[in-house]
Amino acid sequence: MAEVLGRLGDGPGERRVAVGLSGGVDSSLTAALLVAAGWQVEGLTLWLMSGKGSCCAEGLVDAAGICDQLGVPHHVVDSRARFQEQIVDFLVEGYGDGLTPLPCSRCNRAVKFGPMLAWAEAERGIGRLATGHYARLRHDGRHQLLRGLDSHKDQSYFLYDLPQSVLGRLVFPLGELTKEATRAEAARLGLRTAAKPESQDLCLADHHGSMRAFLDAYLAPRQGEIVLVDGTVLGQHDGIEHFTIGQRKGLGVAWSEPLHVVRLDGAMNQVVVAPRREATRQSCVVGAINWVSIAPPSEPIEVEVQVRYRSLPERALLTPLPETAADHAAGRPHRARLDFAEPQFSVAPGQAAVAYGGEVLLGGGLIQADA
């Protein structure tokens, strides 16, 4: 811990920082470490959803309590409308279209980091922001993003879409800690959130009890068919949003061999399944790429790629594709094709494919639906 404090103590000239406080143990220790390293800390909590639970009222109370304990100011910014529009509406629409949308990277870009920095700058004249993410930064020409040292907690995947202008102003005090070390230090310091249980990966699932319960609250049940690739009807489903690419369990259909979901057809309202040997993909197209630690490549490069937060990095060749007029107009011109060294099961349109070179996050983008 002394090393971490030492590094935080060596920070830039400006010693004022806003700390994004969710009311959990990670952000609590983030604030405590910065205070201990001599930073002038102000807590900042975005109010994202109405209701009870650790993401909502309880989170606000715990965040306020931590600031009180540390003797630093606490601010709450009502971001419920932005969260509803940018995340809840986006998810509901995406799932309805047969995508498996990824909310967290979008939330980090559009709801959390950008708006928190803007608020801190405008309202408090503070130019830096710290969060409890398990990821590391290196400022070496570009602002580079590295995996958190604790491989079980590494959250760099969710941060792939942050622009350079944001990365240059961030501090991640927990990037070199394990979750166990965080908990132990929080307990040692007597932080009131030290023993708070771990939240689920997805805050909306936490809030509603499960992802299924969230979707059921927003999408009316829409029965449809479960079909083989050749169109053979095998059974019925109660909403394509309850399925994801690669899924094998819980399909509710009987067949001579195990089946996997290979496509969700929003227009036909069908779940398309296939036996294992036909269920893999050798390549996919990724759009809206944000190049983080390297400049956009002009030649093919070898990368390790994660197609889901919890999937293992897989070797792939990334080949840049020419920009389209639509991507150019949207200001997200970088596209690429990924050719996997080994066939993949769970390449789901809407999820992020994030490319790494060892511990360095090179860039990432969204897996496109097949044309």
Ligand SMILES: Nc1ncnc2c1ncn2[C@@H]1O[C@H](COP(=O)(O)OP(=O)(O)OP(=O)(O)O)[C@@H](O)[C@H]1O
């Ligand atoms: N509502 C919020 N307002 C401000 N900052 C937030 C909010 N939610 C999350 N953050 C910041 O983003 C970080 C990562 O959030 P995530 O939801 O992944 O929580 P976590 O890893 O369980 O962390 P914690 O233990 O702090 O809740 C948090 O540590 C915190 O700094």
